[in-house]
Amino acid sequence: MKNAFYMVVDEGLSGIAGAHALHLAQMWDCDVHLFVERRADVTIRKVIDPRITYHMDRLMPMLPAGLPGDAKWPNIVYLRLLAPQFLSGYTRLIYLDADVLCMKADPKVWGLALPSGLAMVSDYATLDRAPHDLKGMPRRAWLDSIGVKSERYANSGMLLIDPAVFAAHNFARLLPDYFARHPAAVRYDQDFLNSVFDGVWTELGPRFNYQATILEAGYTKAIDPVFVHFCRRQKPWWGQEDNWFSPTDPLYTEAYDRVLSNAGFDPQTYRRPNYVKFERRIKYAFYRWLGTRGIKVAREGRTIADWQRRSDFLYEFLNQGLRSGRFADESRTAIPRTAETPWFDGRFVKTWGNPLHKASSAG
Numbered sequence: 523m524k525n526a527f528y529m530v531v532d533e534g535l536s537g538i539a540g541a542h543a544l545h546l547a548q549m550w551d552c553d554v555h556l557f558v559e560r561r562a563d564v565t566i567r568k569v570i571d572p573r574i575t576y577h578m579d580r581l582m583p584m585l586p587a588g589l590p591g592d593a594k595w596p597n598i599v600y601l602r603l604l605a606p607q608f609l610s611g612y613t614r615l616i617y618l619d620a621d622v623l624c625m626k627a628d629p630k631v632w633g634l635a636l637p638s639g640l641a642m643v644s645d646y647a648t649l650d651r652a653p654h655d656l657k658g659m660p661r662r663a664w665l666d667s668i669g670v671k672s673e674r675y676a677n678s679g680m681l682l683i684d685p686a687v688f689a690a691h692n693f694a695r696l697l698p699d700y701f702a703r704h705p706a707a708v709r710y711d712q713d714f715l716n717s718v719f720d721g722v723w724t725e726l727g728p729r730f731n732y733q734a735t736i737l738e739a740g741y742t743k744a745i746d747p748v749f750v751h752f753c754r755r756q757k758p759w760w761g762q763e764d765n766w767f768s769p770t771d772p773l774y775t776e777a778y779d780r781v782l783s784n785a786g787f788d789p790q791t792y793r794r795p796n797y798v799k800f801e802r803r804i805k806y807a808f809y810r811w812l813g814t815r816g817i818k819v820a821r822e823g824r825t826i827a828d829w830q831r832r833s834d835f836l837y838e839f840l841n842q843g844l845r846s847g848r849f850a851d852e853s854r855t856a857i858p859r860t861a862e863t864p865w866f867d868g869r870f871v872k873t874w875g876n877p878l879h880k881a882s883s884a885g
Contacts, residue, residue, distance in 0.1 A: 525614040525632045526553040530581065530601045533560045535620040538759060538778075538792065540569035541785035542623065547573040548784075549627045553612075557581055557605050559598055569785050581605060586698050590710060599711045602678070603693040606685040615688075619679040621752045622731070623777060628748050631682060631730065634850050639687025641724035641850060642676035642715070643731035649839060653709070667706040668713040672721035678712040679751045680731040682724075691718065727849035728840070738769050739833045740860030740873050741840070750774065760794040766806045767796045769870035810868035814877065822866040829864050829871040 527546050531539045536558050543554040557577045558566060568576055581601040591597040602617050609615055614632045618624075634641060647653065652664035665675065700707070700714050707713035715723075728736065732747035734754040752758055756768035759782065762775040779789040798806075809819050837859055842848075844855050862873040 523613045523632065524553075524611065525616075526555060526609060526612045527616045527618060528555040528557065528602075528605055528609060529618055529620060530557040530559065530598060530605055531620050532598060533558065533562070533564050533566050536566040537787055538782075539620050540567070540574075541782045541787055542618075542620075543574050544569050544571055544785045545781045546618075546624055547571055549624060550629065555605070555609060557601065559601060567787075577605075577608065580608065584694060586694055589697055590701055590705075590708070592708075595708075595710045599678075600693075600697065600714075602681065603697075603711060603715070606683055607689050610685055610689065612685055615681075615683040615685055617681040617683065618749065619751065619753075621757055622679055622749050623752070623758075623774065623781070624749055625747055625777075628729075628851075631726075631748075631851055634682065634724065634726075636682065636684040636687065636724055638719055638722040638724065639684040639690070640715070640719050641682035641726050642678065642719075643680060643726045643728055643733075645675050645677040645712075646728065646733050646836070647735040648675055650835060667704065668709075669700070669704045669707070669717035670713075670720050674721065674723075674725070675716050676712075676723060676725075677731055677733060677751070677753070678715055679733070679753060680726075680749055681715075682726065682730070693718075724850050725843075725848055727843070727852045730851065734770075736832075736836055737771075738864075738871065738873055739829070739836050740862035740864070741833075741836060741857070744857040744860070745840075756796070757794075759789070759792045760796070761792075765796070765803060766798050766867070766869040769867075769872050771872075771874045773874075806868035808868070809866070813866050813868070818866075825866060825871050826864055833860060833864075 529539045529543065539556055543556055547554050553573050553575065555575050555577060557580060559582050560579055581604050584604050585597060585600055589597055589600060606615055652659045652661045656664055696718065697714060700717060729745045729747045730749055731751050732745060732749060733751045754768065756770065758770055758774040759778040762772040782789045782792065809821060812819060813822060841856050844852055844857065864871045864873055865876045
């Protein structure tokens with residue numbers, strides 16, 4: 523059995539992807555293929571390792587013209603569907619988005635049965651609701667509008683593929699027809715995959731695509747993720763500044779620094795300055811100061827209550843899934859309820875870095 527990872531990126535993310543490719547090759551001891559689709563004729567810096575193969579500008583010419591896209595999801599997102607036809611010599615493939623970080627290896631996943639040719643992880647932002655930008659649209663109506671008859675909807679940031687079965691679909695032919703019939707599908711390749719494999723894709727547990735939606739829900743230790751997916755605006759390789767840019771634990775910035783340094787890249791070149799307006803910083807600082815003195819503002823109550831609702835929902839979903847055998851990679855039948863204590867930093871709810879805990883420990 524021969525297995526491989528692959529990623530599809532533009533020149534802007536080629537360094538992050540190259541560093542992660544080396545990390546994957548070393549951790550999993552397998553091949554990694556990087557498909558780089560350049561928007562301009564520029565030279566990229568390649569990471570040299572016998573297990574890493576670069577494919578330059580091979581996929582975009584195969585994509586049908588006229589497919590929808592936007593600034594958040596440009597047409598490069600479709601190319602993950604086309605790359606496996608160049609990788610037919612493998613038994614299993616894992617596709618990863620560029621903002622997915624591998625935390626550990628779990629080679630047992632290569633041996634999972636894939637009757638449909640595809641395994642994915644549920645999209646945890648839409649388990650009980652339509653996407654937030656659809657302004658209260660019922661979930662069932664949203665799924666109907668994108669051609670999904672089942673109740674299941676997956677995130678396409680991690681795909682486990684049997685290339686022999688997957689490549690039997692002529693995606694280049696199917697894509698234009700799908701969007702002609704479903705113009706409301708604005709999560710593009712993800713909506714398309716969920717429709718094509720509706721109800722037949724194999725479901726993996728969240729440890730194989732641990733999404734930002736549930737990253738702070740208090741179950742990271744229990745889930746013990748293999749891949750963490752930073753599908754939020756702020757990326758951890760941009761750097762961690764405690765100025766209310768993101769609730770992400772700085773341990774992930776430190777992890778990316780190690781991955782980049784291991785590949786010979788300077789993490790400082792990937793820092794990106796962020797800006798929160800001065801008046802907002804003052805407001806968040808005031809809220810935080812009040813919290814340290816036991817005074818709760820309305821925003822704290824709302825955000826903590828929302829965190830509790832989402833954390834409880836995740837707990838129930840995971841345990842129901844474990845009991846029913848929903849997750850193909852799991853043998854557990856339950857996980858314990860989180861013992862993490864959420865706290866409000868003035869803007870976000872976090873389960874790490876509570877200054878009150880530090881103060882009590884020091885005392």
